[in-house]
Amino acid sequence: MNQKRWIALSIAVGLFFISTLFQFFTSLAATDFESMFNLEEEVSGVKEKVIEEGSPTKKIAVLHLDGVIQDSATSTLLNTSVYNHKRFLDMLDKAAEDRNVDGIILRVNTPGGGVVESAEIHDHIVEIKEKYEKPIYISMGNTAASGGYYISAPADKIVAHKATITGSIGVIMESINFAELATELGIDVNTIKSGEFKDIMSSYREMTDDERKILQSMVDSMYNDFVQVIVEGRDLSEERVRELGDGRVYTGEQAKKVGLVDELGSLDDVIAMMKEEQDLDNAQVIEYEPGLGFGQFLGGTMKSLTSSETELLGIKQLIQENNAPRAMYLYSK
16 A cells, blocks of 8 residues: 555544544533532432422422333433333332422323333332322323323323323234245244243244133233223223223323313323312422433433444344233234
C-alpha cells in the first residue's frame, strides 16, 4: 500500500473516531446531571415530575403502564425504552410507602401480557388498598384489554375513554406449526425426550388429543382465576362475568353499559374525580418516571451510536423469548 493510501486510510479512521466522540459528547452535554446523580433517584430508580401544583404533603401519584406486560429480557442496557416489569412494581411500592401520597392513578395503555406478571401487579394493587388504605383509580388509554383489565379490576374506580378498547377477558396460548412445511421441504426434526409430553406444542408435528386436553385444562384454570378477580373486584356475579368474558373486546362506552367500567373520561377527568371524591382538592399531582441513572444514560448513548445493531439484537431476543409457547392474558389481533 503506497503512502497516499495510508494517509487516506488514516484520515478516514480519524474522522470515524471524531464522529463517534462528537455524538457521545453531544449526548453528554444534553444530560441533566443533577437529575442523573440525585441521591433519592439513585436509591429508588424513580423521579417525580410535578404536573399540577399543590401541597407537597398531599400528593396524587400518576403511574403510566405502557406496552405489553412481560418481564422481558429485551429491557437491556442497549434498549431502555420497553416496558420494565420490575421498575413498574418498584413504582407501585414507592407510591404505597410514600406517606405524602394519598391517592394513586394508574394510566393503563396495554393489550395485556403474561399471566404471572399481570397477577403480580394485581396483587400489589390489592396490597396497597388493604395495607396502606390508599385509593387507586384507573385511567384507561387507547387499549386496556385482557391483562390490562385484569390489573384494573380491583381498583376503586375504572374510567375509560369512550373509544378505549378493553375487555378481551380470557387466556390465550399459541404456537406456530411448521409440520406440513417441514415435510414439503424434506426437513426431518430429531427429538430425544424423557417423557411423552416433553415436547408438547412442538412446532414440528401435529398436536395430539391428549396434549390438547392438558393445555386446555391449564387455560381453563387460568381463566377461572381471571373470572374470580373480576367477581371480587367489580362485585359482579360469576355468571355475569362469564357471560361478558367470552374473549370479545368492548369500547369504553360499551364497557360502561355492561358494568366493566364506572365512568367515561380522560386522565384529567380522573384526576379531578379523585380530588373531589377523596378530599384532595389542594393535592399536588405528580407523575413517576424512570430515574436517568448512569446505566440508562449509557444505554441511550450506545443505542444512538449503534441503532441498527440494537434493532437487530432486539428482534433476535424477541424471537428467542417467543419461541417457547406461554399462556397470556393478551388481546391478540
